[in-house]
């Protein structure tokens with residue numbers, strides 16, 4: 001594995017190599033701290049524009065990053081993932097000066113099907129069969145509001161059709177279960193993923209997690225974008241949240257019920273509050289001017305004031321940067337700020353039913369004779385839970 005990594009590095013610049021180190025990003029560490037620790041010019045950070053400075057605050061604690069050193073142990077290159085799609089690449093240019101780029105993480109997506117006969121518990125059996133905790137967790141989420149696995153008996157079964165990402169031979173990032181079928185006590189339950197949410201075969205939404213708007217805003221000044229190439233700037237951009245423009249001091253409310261998991265400073269995001277919700281969801285509120293009377297570990301209700309709009313960190317004017325994460329992975333908040341348990345209708349229902357039907361046929365054709373993909377051995381613990 002190391003060999004492949006090294007050849008990737010070499011393709012950029014040729015030099016004597018001694019080692020690739022894999023390290024875990026420390027809690028609370030910022031990109032500036034990192035540059036300082038390694039005596040790299042802080043201008044690499046200061047010369048970024050506001051959007052990229054903000055983005056650099058997305059490096060999550062525990063994320064695995066790689067450092068390439070030469071024979072003398074001098075740092076040559078660094079790769080720091082900031083999402084499933086994008087990473088920070090720091091390397092020496094031809095003048096032997098460090099430069100910093102945002103580059104896409106190249107990976108392949110693969111669709112897999114898994115048939116599991118329930119022996120102990122559905123969670124344990126899926127884990128045993130696949131070798132992936134991420135998949136077992138994804139299954140729990142998919143069936144959360146439709147199947148009570150405690151009622152399952154020996155011999156019941158689960159079929160999962162899912163999509164996973166692989167980079168340099170290792171699995172990494174989140175897994176999406178696109179369709180699943182559980183056979184519990186002679187009853188069948190199928191669920192289908194459609195636009196980040198789970199529905200039953202009739203197009204009725206199964207998840208009851210929903211968020212309300214966190215602030216009274218004047219306008220949306222920036223929307224959610226995953227890594228996308230900017231043809232004019234000729235580089236990769238991303239904005240992993242929504243920016244709501246609002247005057248300084250406007251109350252910021254928790255978008256859902258949950259527990260305060262972070263209150264403090266977070267690099268380009270300035271003053272930040274994070275709230276943990278059910279089902280692996282987390283919301284982030286950034287650039288705050290000040291906090292309400294809250295502390296870590298405290299329970300908050302939906303709509304409870306947790307802070308006030310400001311312009312701290314990398315911000316061009318007072319606004320709330322609102323981020324939504326599922327299992328630590330940024331997702332578009334606009335897909336989930338909505339009314340609870342909605343049913344699809346019109347064009348989206350038509351589209352959904354077509355997708356669901358294709359999957360339903362595939363799910364029904366899988367039985368115990370199905371040969372599962374080989375158990376995963378090489379899982380990169382990229383997303384910490």
Ligand SMILES: [Zn+2]
Pocket residue numbers: 054222239241242243321322
């Ligand atoms: Zn923002």
